[in-house]
Amino acid sequence: MSDYTVVGQTVARVDAVEKVTGAAQYGADVHPPGMLYGKIVRSKQAHANILSIDTSEAEKLPGVKAIITQDDVPSGRRVFATDKILYLGEPLAAVAATDPDIAEEAAELIKIEYEVLPVVQDVMEAIKPSAPRLHGDGTKDGPNRREIATQIRRLTRDKENDHSDEISKLEAELENYPDEVYYNISAESHSDAGDIEKGFAECDVVVEDTYVIPRVHQTYMEPHVSVASADSSGKVTVWASTQGPFAIRSGIAGTLGIPLTQINVIGTTMGGGFGGRFGVIITHVPAVLLSQKSGRPVRVQMTREEEFTDGRPAPGCVIKLKTGATNDGRILARQALAFWDSGSVSGASIGSTIRVRGVYKIPNLKVDAYGVHTNKSGTAAYRAPGAPQAIFAGESQLDEIAERIGMDPVKFRLMNMREEGDPIPAGATEPKVGYKETLEAVADAAGWWDREAGENQGWGVAVGDWTNGCGPGGVYVAVHEDGSVRIFHGSMDITGTDTAISQIIAEILTVPYESVTIRRGDTDSAPYSTGSGGSVVTFTMGNTAKLAAEDAHQRILELASERLNMNVDNLELRDGEVHVVTADPPKSILLGELAAYSLSTTGGPIVGKGSFARQASTPALAAQIAKVEVDPDTGRTRVLKLVASQDVGFAINPMAVEGQIEGGTVQGYAWAMMEEMQYGEDGNINPGFVDYRVPTSADLPTVESVIVEVPAPNGPYGAKGVGEPPITPTLATMANAVKDAVGIRVTELPIKPEKVVQALQSNGH
Amino acid sequence: MRNFEFFEPTTLAEASRLFAQEHTQLLAGGTDLVIGMKALTEAPQSVISLQKIPGLAGVTTESDNSISVGAMTKVRAVELSADIQQHHTALAEGAAEIGSIQIRNLATIGGNIAHASPAADTVAGLLVADAQVDIASADGERTVSIDELFTGPGQTVLAPGEIITRFRLPSPASGSHYIKHKIREVMDLAFIGVAAAVNLNDGVITDARIGLAAVAPTPIRATEAENLLNGNQLTAELLAQAGEAAAAAASPISDLRCSAEHRSEMVNVLTRRTVQEAVNRA
CATH class of the missing domain: 3.30.390.50 (CO dehydrogenase flavoprotein, C-terminal domain)
Incomplete structure (x- = not known):
């Protein structure tokens, strides 16, 4: 199909052998001599004032080498709670000891006096006036109040004219919206297009529902861990299990007031990230502080229980959604009001509420989103942050509309999808994306058009869109005298990105993939490279690698020109040799010979440099179809078929791409059917894998992946980020399939057996 | 995990004598105990392994098709026993529901029962097999019916020093x-x-x-x-x-x-x- 020889081919991952032999070094494998074991002292209350923290008994315990509290944090950035505890498990102090059991015992000996406060865990409770306030009276206004308040502010600012009458009228109007005063608001996000009221007025069918999506954990296999070693000169080395070593370096520098050059962050092999492995203060800062104080290396490693109580999972949310369409199937208006459970700090991905727009032409759209404080840990990214939640609501409701107007769900979506050149917000137009191609591909592959369903069986379809990010990156590539190629960069390998980078460089330098090796540096030795999240790595580092290889390619031709005394225009790099295009008989020189020759030239060795920061990304679509069977008596749902297509732009390594499609789809399935962090008065009540269920291979048939390639103009070889899109549609795919099977619309995830039985009973089963 | 003393007695009498002491726990497969010790929900001063005591594991079938299952029989062996599959299918099916194959290769049926979880997967099968539970101690042996063994969650009629040795399944169900x-x-x-x-x-x-x-x-x-x-x-x-x-x-x-x-x-x-x-x- 393509003229490429290495990219576009399935090759073994560069890290395959070290992974399967156990040679890969994870964070917990790091054990410098004299290492101490750190333990974080955690709150046993979900909401309380701290009256006192007494570490004196713990300090006396033999083997305890350091105890730290917020007093030890020079920047004052909140690492440990000081006066108020906001969630169960919040860090209060940390201990380093010669043995993990001693550290744990010392942690128990630290006495904390609390004044217990009322707890709020539910976002819809937290916004009420009666709710306890986590951060004082942090009230913000509701959507209508906000518009009025904006007008008041604008009029107040106009000092040249007297608006006092208008202002007092507007102020009186504020009283009309008592239900729109929300409390415990951490952040808000609003956007609109068209005229929402007019839009709904023109609709034949309007559907309104409230969707509730639970907080879920990234459940990476490797818990957070860091090993820190501060030496007598003040130099700090941190072995960190992280997606972004450079972000950890700057985070530590900022929090602890250490110069950047005095910090070296060594990223260890990552046991999964999914967006949850960027946090600085979770383990890295405590480890550094403990090492500075004790003068010895310290490991801080979270248990699985700590991961649940003090990880940074994906936010749950409540989305009130309203959609209207005409009887002939045109979606005219959609309005969302979303409350995201942000936990004790802001940071929930509330901006993703806009994803309810989907990839459809919706002329009238209004979205209001709020982050809400509750007594839970903060949240972080999880694979397409915020998109699965918003798309669950949007795609569930589309099926309800399709049903009411009697239109096939796939046809209804195809009819409303945006096309190249359609206007999109911010004055731009839609680029060429394979929206329809991807949905058609999954429908064809799944057999949608002649689908059959037995009793209690049903089919569901949904699509989800996402656009990869990009970030700054640097890559060096060196060619050695044996013709081998070595790559240096600083981004963590995630989802096989080192493999993709190696393929790109092999392709350009026309060498076998096997002769390319990749060296990921620490922050002391690698050029600045982006964090490995937001599906950026193959896009950013792939582009960077391409630039580096092209730079090396240029140097190779220069060398050959010099060596062969030929004009560069008459030379071509092919199969690891530079050929003289017009030579008869053929004449060529091996890459290794040129590399050897380069060592004695004025220009010097072959080193290519690539540096890249930003280019417009192109959206990607994931489309999925599931066939399920629901047991109406037990409420259990079995997946009979799950097909996932995705517009990946260009699959640099098709097997790795399929792996991402499968993995994302399974995580989406899990969120739909079983995963849920549950909270009681005191905090998380299922902090472990017994009652926080992640699916096993027995729960699903093999996910059938379908790769669609509509190239992205700025992606390397047209590639788009592939990691995040596949999780986005699955929640709705499953809910839509269950609806088709037994006629119940589950709007509150996960679709547990009990909920299904209850819903069927209220339907008269 | 707290420090503890570890014993590997070779006779039931010796095990029973040790187990009669306070703050002791028996180690069979360890799939519950070790997790509890790591989580500090269990902190025994002594752990007494039953693994060196001969004769506690295995499934034997008599001519009348009554079956005896040693308490130290691995759950996986219960699951795969052709006689149990034939005559007490529910018990084999229950055994197959426990954890993973790796867990079932370690866990014992005696541990699954003595742990006294109301949710134990072998217990319903033993109940419908009308299982008789043989119990040994330094004072001798006694037998209780499986439906009389449990007194509450995690609680049994077992007295200090008493150890379950086998389950006898008297009559097969077709x-x-x-x-x-x-x-x-x-x-x-x-x-x-x-x-x-x-x-x-x-x-x-x-x-x-x-x-x-x-x-x-x-x-x-x-x-x-x-x-x-x-x-x-x-x-x-x-x-x-x-x-x-x-x-x-x-x-x-x-x-x-x-x-x-x-x-x-x-x-x-x-x-x-x-x-x-x-x-x-x-």
Whole structure:
């Protein structure tokens, strides 16, 4: 199909052998001599004032080498709670000891006096006036109040004219919206297009529902861990299990007031990230502080229980959604009001509420989103942050509309999808994306058009869109005298990105993939490279690698020109040799010979440099179809078929791409059917894998992946980020399939057996 | 994990003498104990391994098809025993529901029972097998019926120093079946578990036994439902009555896994299904 020889081919991952032999070094494998074991002292209350923290008994315990509290944090950035505890498990102090059991015992000996406060865990409770306030009276206004308040502010600012009458009228109007005063608001996000009221007025069918999506954990296999070693000169080395070593370096520098050059962050092999492995203060800062104080290396490693109580999972949310369409199937208006459970700090991905727009032409759209404080840990990214939640609501409701107007769900979506050149917000137009191609591909592959369903069986379809990010990156590539190629960069390998980078460089330098090796540096030795999240790595580092290889390619031709005394225009790099295009008989020189020759030239060795920061990304679509069977008596749902297509732009390594499609789809399935962090008065009540269920291979048939390639103009070889899109549609795919099977619309995830039985009973089963 | 003393006695008498001391725990497969010790929910001063005591593991079948299962028999061996599969299918099916294969290769049936979780997956199968539990101590031996063994969650009639040595399954059932209500296909804990066993005489049910797990503080038999079935041919109506009766026997709790109401409903549904399947197999 393509003229490429290495990219576009399935090759073994560069890290395959070290992974399967156990040679890969994870964070917990790091054990410098004299290492101490750190333990974080955690709150046993979900909401309380701290009256006192007494570490004196713990300090006396033999083997305890350091105890730290917020007093030890020079920047004052909140690492440990000081006066108020906001969630169960919040860090209060940390201990380093010669043995993990001693550290744990010392942690128990630290006495904390609390004044217990009322707890709020539910976002819809937290916004009420009666709710306890986590951060004082942090009230913000509701959507209508906000518009009025904006007008008041604008009029107040106009000092040249007297608006006092208008202002007092507007102020009186504020009283009309008592239900729109929300409390415990951490952040808000609003956007609109068209005229929402007019839009709904023109609709034949309007559907309104409230969707509730639970907080879920990234459940990476490797818990957070860091090993820190501060030496007598003040130099700090941190072995960190992280997606972004450079972000950890700057985070530590900022929090602890250490110069950047005095910090070296060594990223260890990552046991999964999914967006949850960027946090600085979770383990890295405590480890550094403990090492500075004790003068010895310290490991801080979270248990699985700590991961649940003090990880940074994906936010749950409540989305009130309203959609209207005409009887002939045109979606005219959609309005969302979303409350995201942000936990004790802001940071929930509330901006993703806009994803309810989907990839459809919706002329009238209004979205209001709020982050809400509750007594839970903060949240972080999880694979397409915020998109699965918003798309669950949007795609569930589309099926309800399709049903009411009697239109096939796939046809209804195809009819409303945006096309190249359609206007999109911010004055731009839609680029060429394979929206329809991807949905058609999954429908064809799944057999949608002649689908059959037995009793209690049903089919569901949904699509989800996402656009990869990009970030700054640097890559060096060196060619050695044996013709081998070595790559240096600083981004963590995630989802096989080192493999993709190696393929790109092999392709350009026309060498076998096997002769390319990749060296990921620490922050002391690698050029600045982006964090490995937001599906950026193959896009950013792939582009960077391409630039580096092209730079090396240029140097190779220069060398050959010099060596062969030929004009560069008459030379071509092919199969690891530079050929003289017009030579008869053929004449060529091996890459290794040129590399050897380069060592004695004025220009010097072959080193290519690539540096890249930003280019417009192109959206990607994931489309999925599931066939399920629901047991109406037990409420259990079995997946009979799950097909996932995705517009990946260009699959640099098709097997790795399929792996991402499968993995994302399974995580989406899990969120739909079983995963849920549950909270009681005191905090998380299922902090472990017994009652926080992640699916096993027995729960699903093999996910059938379908790769669609509509190239992205700025992606390397047209590639788009592939990691995040596949999780986005699955929640709705499953809910839509269950609806088709037994006629119940589950709007509150996960679709547990009990909920299904209850819903069927209220339907008269 | 706290420090502890580790003993590997080679006789039951010695093990019993050690186990009679306070703050001791027996180690069989370790799949519950070691996790508890790591989480500090268990902090025994002494751990007494049963692994060096001969004769505690294995499945033996007598000429009358009565079966003896040693307490140290691995759950995986119970699951795969052809005799248990044939004569006490519900027990083999229950064993197959525990954890993963790796766990089942370590865990023992004695541990699964002595741990006294109302949700143990082998317990419903043992209940419908009418299992007799042999118990040894330094003072001698005694036998209790499986339905008299448990006194509450984590609690049994075992006195200090008493060790379960074997389960005797006196009479085979020609048909039995176990169903566990769960969310995940494998490696899940029972929301509830139901086992049924029957013999048939000319199409008439005899020896009906129904065992319920995770629906009461201890595993229980649904005797009302059994009485309804015994002496009758199975009809849809009878099945419905048996389901109702079994649900009435349950006194489940609501917890983070599901509500008491859901558990009761599932006792009804799964009793009907297990009884039907047991009769089909008989």
